[in-house]
Amino acid sequence: MPRALLLEDEPLTAMDLELTLQSANCEVTTHISCEAALDWLTFNTPDVAVVDIVLIDGPCHAVVEKLRETEVPVVIHSGDLPSQYVGTAFEHGVWVSKPSTSADLIEAVRQALVRGREGDALCPPQDQPSSELDQSVNDTGDLNGPHNTNDL
Numbered sequence: 001m002p003r004a005l006l007l008e009d010e011p012l013t014a015m016d017l018e019l020t021l022q023s024a025n026c027e028v029t030t031h032i033s034c035e036a037a038l039d040w041l042t043f044n045t046p047d048v049a050v051v052d053i054v055l056i057d058g059p060c061h062a063v064v065e066k067l068r069e070t071e072v073p074v075v076i077h078s079g080d081l082p083s084q085y086v087g088t089a090f091e092h093g094v095w096v097s098k099p100s101t102s103a104d105l106i107e108a109v110r111q112a113l114v115r116g117r118e119g120d121a122l123c124p125p126q127d128q129p130s131s132e133l134d135q136s137v138n139d140t141g142d143l144n145g146p147h148n149t150n151d152l
Helices: 011-023 034-043 061-069 102-118 131-136
Strands: 003-007 027-031 048-051 074-078 094-097
Touching: 003 011, 003 034, 011 027, 011 102, 027 034, 034 061, 048 061, 048 102, 061 074, 074 102, 094 102
Parallel strands: 003 027, 003 048, 048 074, 074 094
Antiparallel strands: none
8 A cells, every 4th residue: 555645725625635545545644744744754755745845834845855864755736837847856746636536646646656656657558557556456447465565
């Protein structure tokens, strides 16, 4: 079961995203501030992170940099355009626009997990998954399988 770090400061959005990730068989830890996320990352490493760019204490630049240093794949869940973040740590994430469907979020997490394993390579199309990806994403879109993205 992949461990997902969720950074979202809007309570209803956070609840919805938590339920979506849990329905995809992820274990979810949620933080509403950059400070709390950085503290948590001192002793924990998720398999993937879903990040809103701005939390209650400001932009998540330092958190995303820390995630990149530890090679944690990142999904940016934002109403902003990716072009606004060229030259920042955010440009390296898989982007999903707010508002998003559950299917869009799950697909973005799947892509991030594949990128985490294969660098910045393009993900195989969902209708033609690799045999390794078949083990981590079943045909309902659920993420199940190894805890570690290196084992996908």
